[in-house]
Every structure is written in structure tokens, then in C-alpha cells.
Amino acid sequence: xxxxxxxxxxxxxxxxxxxxxxxxxxxxxxxxxxxxxxxxxxxxxxxxxxxxxxxxxxxxxxxxxxxxxxxxxxxxxxxxxxxxxxxxxxxxxxxxxxxxxxxxxxxxxxxxxxxxxxxxx
Numbered sequence: 125x126x127x128x129x130x131x132x133x134x135x136x137x138x139x140x141x142x143x144x145x146x147x148x149x150x151x152x153x154x155x156x157x158x159x160x161x162x163x164x165x166x167x168x169x170x171x172x173x174x175x176x177x178x179x180x181x182x183x184x185x186x187x188x189x190x191x192x193x194x195x196x197x198x199x200x201x202x203x204x205x206x207x208x209x210x211x212x213x214x215x216x217x218x219x220x221x222x223x224x225x226x227x228x229x230x231x232x233x234x235x236x237x238x239x240x241x242x243x244x245x
Contacts, residue, residue: 140205141214141215141216142215143217147217151242153240157212157240159237159238159239161203161234162207162236163203163232163233163234164199164200165226165233166192167229167231200233201235204219204235204237207239208237212241213239214240221233221235
């Protein structure tokens with residue numbers, strides 16, 4: 125793999141190649157193993173939710189929610205990588221995030237992409 129390789133993610137102390145593109149530059153794909161995903165549903169909690177509500181009334185960034193979303197995305201990404209590794213994947217292409225509200229302060233975050241194996245060098 126070249127020095128201009130796409131963004132790498134870490135899980136379990138190892139680097140795992142992930143890109144939002146359809147291919148990795150300078151890396152030939154051998155096969156697609158199908159879709160992989162990681163799902164997380166989180167809630168801020170009552171105490172933090174009340175504080176965030178007051179902050180929202182005042183305007184500006186609601187840091188409690190920002191941290192929740194950042195942590196949730198990292199957790200969903202880690203779960204997606206674990207899913208891909210169970211399939212024997214060496215990387216993930218076409219990676220995306222999706223999110224939705226699930227009522228009363230709960231947020232669903234999904235990381236998904238296509239697990240792939242690389243051609244032998």
C-alpha cells in the first residue's frame with residue numbers, strides 16, 4: 125500500500141484500511157465480501173439531557189450531544205470493523221455513517237460499508 129493511502133482506523137491495536145471511495149488508490153481488490161455494519165443506540169441520560177436542554181435554549185454548541193455523537197460514531201465504526209474482520213476482510217470501501225432519532229433523547233448511529241479482500245502483491 126502506498127503512502128497516500130486513505131484514512132486508517134484502529135481497533136484492537138491494529139490498523140484497518142477504510143475509505144469512503146469505491147476503491148483504494150494503488151491497491152487492487154480481489155473480492156467483495158458484502159456489506160458490513162456496526163450499530164449503536166445511545167441516550168444522553170436525564171441529568172445531561174436537562175443541562176443540554178438549557179444550553180440549547182441559550183444557543184450555541186451543545187457539547188453533551190456533540191460528545192455523544194462522536195463517541196457513538198467511534199463505537200459504531202469499531203463494531204463495523206469487527207464485523208468485517210469476522211468475514212476475513214482486509215479493508216472496507218464505500219464507508220458511510222447514518223443516524224436517526226429513536227424518541228426521547230435516543231440516537232441510532234450506523235456505520236456501514238463493503239468488506240473487501242485485496243489482491244496478492
